[in-house]
Amino acid sequence: MKLNEEEQAMLAGELGEPRRWAIEHMMRVGKFFDAPDFVEVTQAHIMADTESLGEAGVEFLENMASCAEAERRVRIPMITDPRGIDFCHYKRLKQTDAMAALERRAIDAFEALGIMMTNTCINYQTIMPPVRGEHLAFGDTGVVIYCNSVLGAYSNFEGGPSSLAAGLSGRTPRYGLHLDQNRRATKRFRVSHQPKYLSDWGALGGIVGARAGSYWQVPVIEGIESPPGSDEMKHLGAAMASFGSIPLFHMVGVTPEAPTLGAVCDPPAIAVEAITEADFEHFFARYGGKGEKVDVVVFSAPQLSLLEMQSLADLLDGNKLHRDTDLLAVTSPVVAADARRLGLVERIESSGALVLEGMCFYQSYAREMGEANGWKRLMTNSVKLTNIIGGYGYQPTLSNMENCVASAIAGEIV
Numbered sequence: 001m002k003l004n005e006e007e008q009a010m011l012a013g014e015l016g017e018p019r020r021w022a023i024e025h026m027m028r029v030g031k032f033f034d035a036p037d038f039v040e041v042t043q044a045h046i047m048a049d050t051e052s053l054g055e056a057g058v059e060f061l062e063n064m065a066s067c068a069e070a071e072r073r074v075r076i077p078m079i080t081d082p083r084g085i086d087f088c089h090y091k092r093l094k095q096t097d098a099m100a101a102l103e104r105r106a107i108d109a110f111e112a113l114g115i116m117m118t119n120t121c122i123n124y125q126t127i128m129p130p131v132r133g134e135h136l137a138f139g140d141t142g143v144v145i146y147c148n149s150v151l152g153a154y155s156n157f158e159g160g161p162s163s164l165a166a167g168l169s170g171r172t173p174r175y176g177l178h179l180d181q182n183r184r185a186t187k188r189f190r191v192s193h194q195p196k197y198l199s200d201w202g203a204l205g206g207i208v209g210a211r212a213g214s215y216w217q218v219p220v221i222e223g224i225e226s227p228p229g230s231d232e233m234k235h236l237g238a239a240m241a242s243f244g245s246i247p248l249f250h251m252v253g254v255t256p257e258a259p260t261l262g263a264v265c266d267p268p269a270i271a272v273e274a275i276t277e278a279d280f281e282h283f284f285a286r287y288g289g290k291g292e293k294v295d296v297v298v299f300s301a302p303q304l305s306l307l308e309m310q311s312l313a314d315l316l317d318g319n320k321l322h323r324d325t326d327l328l329a330v331t332s333p334v335v336a337a338d339a340r341r342l343g344l345v346e347r348i349e350s351s352g353a354l355v356l357e358g359m360c361f362y363q364s365y366a367r368e369m370g371e372a373n374g375w376k377r378l379m380t381n382s383v384k385l386t387n388i389i390g391g392y393g394y395q396p397t398l399s400n401m402e403n404c405v406a407s408a409i410a411g412e413i414v
Contacts (some may be wrong), residue, residue: 016071202383209244
């Protein structure tokens, strides 16, 4: 890879061991993807929950954090994805002190590296949303697909070590979606059934993602009659990335790079695939359970926006959860603070529900929590969560927020 003078100095160790490690790591990634050189990035976002890090990962961070301050601190604004622990409620969730202790060690190391503990997967709705054309090193797949697609920023999926390396060096290899030619549409989908609920938008993302099925495919969606809002786009993108490893999509007349179909592809060269009402019905039918006891209702993956928190509070007002059903509403620290100020947390929790902040359900020792609490049947409006949570021993049911809340009150899936 071609290195400029500053990058050569990093590689020679002149700027300290952390930056030498960082640029060397990024060179290996770049060589794998045939990147000619580096692109400077302005923000980094790291996924590094302790369930994934483990003892070895936390020790790696601690070793990095033990270097001299001038050498170890990140060079660009860097923030974190959700954590595995809400320290106010982890014992109620039956997580262990050992889990919390490992989390505290990781946080101490991150802070010593100069990383801001934002603990969110919805930073694009709350903290430093990027602008069109901004080059980033973001990790969370839902964050990447939203920022690429809805905001027109440039980022690949960065693994945890690569995100850290980008923060320390301010660089990422110039490959993939940092190149305009790789942002052209390769798949066309025409929708004839208009999504209504957030779960419908997630289902559309799941359908498109499963059909595209590759990081290197770029879907373009036609036929959307009314531009979706931020939460709709959030659920669409998170599901598409989960089902298909897709980091970028276009929506004709809505997303910034696709004012017209011709702006993102040569239409005659790509066959159109139809997405009908029957496709949506078939998707939802995969997640049954109607009439069965529901153990836990979870709103998470992605974290809830302030508007979603308001909707949940409205649905729960004057109601109590069934004694055998738990309801968890997971949001970011920023949204949680606003929700408390506006009285939304109090309204939600007066029903018996629990508001969790700064964490994500499936990154929070979900299997251990399920076994400890006796949770098996899980209901959610998140398509991403239904796609993931079965691997942790749960039986997922997918529905809209209204039905999820009604089921939590009834104690069975309605």
